[in-house]
Amino acid sequence: MSHCTSFPMTFRDKRVLYRAMRNLGYNPENRVWVEYRNQFAKKLQIAENVIGKLLTGTIENLNLFFIETEDGLVPYFESDFLSPDELQRKGEQFLSSLRIEYLRCAVHAMADQIRANGTEVTVTEESHLSQNSFVLTIGAANQTLRVAVDQDGNVEEKVEGVRGRSCIDFTANLESKLVTHNAVHRVWTHEYDATIEDQQIQILRLE
Numbered sequence: 001m002s003h004c005t006s007f008p009m010t011f012r013d014k015r016v017l018y019r020a021m022r023n024l025g026y027n028p029e030n031r032v033w034v035e036y037r038n039q040f041a042k043k044l045q046i047a048e049n050v051i052g053k054l055l056t057g058t059i060e061n062l063n064l065f066f067i068e069t070e071d072g073l074v075p076y077f078e079s080d081f082l083s084p085d086e087l088q089r090k091g092e093q094f095l096s097s098l099r100i101e102y103l104r105c106a107v108h109a110m111a112d113q114i115r116a117n118g119t120e121v122t123v124t125e126e127s128h129l130s131q132n133s134f135v136l137t138i139g140a141a142n143q144t145l146r147v148a149v150d151q152d153g154n155v156e157e158k159v160e161g162v163r164g165r166s167c168i169d170f171t172a173n174l175e176s177k178l179v180t181h182n183a184v185h186r187v188w189t190h191e192y193d194a195t196i197e198d199q200q201i202q203i204l205r206l207e
Contacts, residue, residue, distance in 0.1 A: 010072035
């Protein structure tokens with residue numbers, strides 16, 4: 001293994017998020033979102049504040065919209081029909097499904113990019129209790145990337161068969177869709193350390 005990385009998932013790619021919402025039937029669209037003082041004002045369409053053009057969606061009795069921040073697209077739910085407790089419960093349920101589908105779309109986008117460069121890649125999926133995993137196997141060199149997300153949106157990423165710093169380049173594109181750099185916790189493993197040690201020995205020999 002070259003490295004093991006963990007981080008909380010954030011939605012950082014609007015196109016991937018749109019695709020994930022569409023796949024789940026969340027009816028995504030980009031629309032102007034406004035705030036109302038109360039339900040009466042909403043019925044009369046008397047807006048108090050225009051938030052801006054946001055990615056929005058609907059599922060059952062919930063409205064979903066995303067606010068763009070420096071840390072990514074932050075989801076919010078609202079409903080005219082559900083109690084606060086029901087809204088929170090259903091919102092968490094739909095958000096968990098959205099995280100899985102978003103990760104699925106991001107992984108397949110990465111696989112398509114690898115194939116476009118002429119390298120064979122396969123993607124398999126695994127589900128264990130509260131965790132969903134996606135495994136990319138690249139070429140004939142037995143290089144693999146395993147990415148798993150749990151119900152709380154925590155991601156664990158494991159790279160095997162990729163030596164040295166190239167393992168960082170290998171996952172950079174995927175991580176750019178999932179996390180801010182300052183939230184990444186990375187642990188180097190023996191394959192990485194062995195390569196660095198070999199490079200240091202070669203430098204000493206050259207000197």
